[in-house]
Amino acid sequence: MNENTLATLGEIESLRRTVARLKPGDFALVGSGDDAAVVVAKDSFLVSTDTLVENHDFRLDWSTGFDLGFKAVASNLADIAAMGAKPTVLVVAVVVPRDTQISWLESFADGLQAACDQLSPGVAVVGGDLAAGEQVVVSVTAHGSLEGLQPVLRSGAKPGDVVAVCGPLGKAACGLALLESGNQDLIRSYDDWVEAQLRPTPPIDQGVIANQAGATAMLDVSDGLVRDLGRIASSSNVTIEIDRQQLSGYEAMLDLPAQSLAATTLTWVLQGGEDHSLLATFPANATLPRSFKAIGKVVSKAEHGVVLDGNSISDSGWDSITGSKS
Secondary structure, eight states: OOOOBHHHHHHHHHHHHHHTTSOOOSSEEEOBTBSSOEEOOSSOEEEEEEEEEBTTTBOTTTOOHHHHHHHHHHHHHHHHHTTTOEEEEEEEEEEEOTTOBHHHHHHHHHHHHHHHHHHSTTOEEEEEEEEEOSSOEEEEEEEEEOTTOOOOOGGGOOTTOEEEEESOSSHHHHHHHHHHHTOHHHHHHTHHHHHHHHSOOOOTTHHHHHHHTTOSEEEEOSSOHHHHHHHHHHHHTEEEEEOGGGGHHHHHTTHHHHHHHTOOHHHHHHHOOOOOOEEEEEOTTSOOOTTOEEEEEEEEOOSSSEEETTEEOOOOOEETTTTEEO
16 A cells, blocks of 8 residues: 655645644643744743755665654754753754655654653744655754853853863764765664764753853854864864863774774764764863863963864864865
8 A cells, every 4th residue: 555645645634644743842832733833932042043954964765754853853952052051942844855755754753752852851843844845854943041041152261261071072973984884784783873873862951051050152063073162262262272181981982883994083083073962161160060071171372273182183074065074
């Protein structure tokens, strides 16, 4: 029996079946179904948006609908967390070919919901759009609440601050390398690393905790540690010194798959993106949240924005326009 597709069911029924899989959440007075959602906003709120394009940001021969829904939510929630705020609601627009099976859209919605439930309970998808096109495109707009706190910007790092990370470094890049190898035995053997690429799990709740602990600057590691540190350094007009020894634990987590792929762990740690871990600076006298690990320090502006053990280092990382490392 042929399964229903977007073309056979049409927009209204396709949307009804997809939206029915989503929960209302804690912050929506009126959810999906009207021309716009109505959302509780007691204080200053944040808005961020991101787009994922097939064969540029993901491949459907690697990612299921569930994977893609989960990753779309995770990457956008991380942007809100990186501002030191609590995510509240999401709006999701998706373009799919007309012959897309409804079961794929339902799986995609399940992935959206699973990410909300796992990463930030109470957050909900409250609306969006469904359209037909030549390839799959997912665009998510995330909202968040500061709940009386000040936003943590990239421009607040000061000489003397400690640089710290919450979450893995290089794990998603390792997963991508495994997928690109095409070696199914390796992909199955290191499925935890592969899942870090397909379904990242950023520490969303730690954004507010870092803010409360006095973080002076913060962002999420989406394009690679060095490139994202460079953004803080540039915005704050400082230089950031990384300590190689303090990265050894991150490298150790990648040793086994690196040996199988004849790869270099340090390259993944420094230049691999898409972990969406939180990268923050804190005053030297601040007590770091337990989930954060120090990896370096902020110093006065020098010739290079980021240095490793005193040596300049390439800021190679992911480029969202070219869809490759640069």
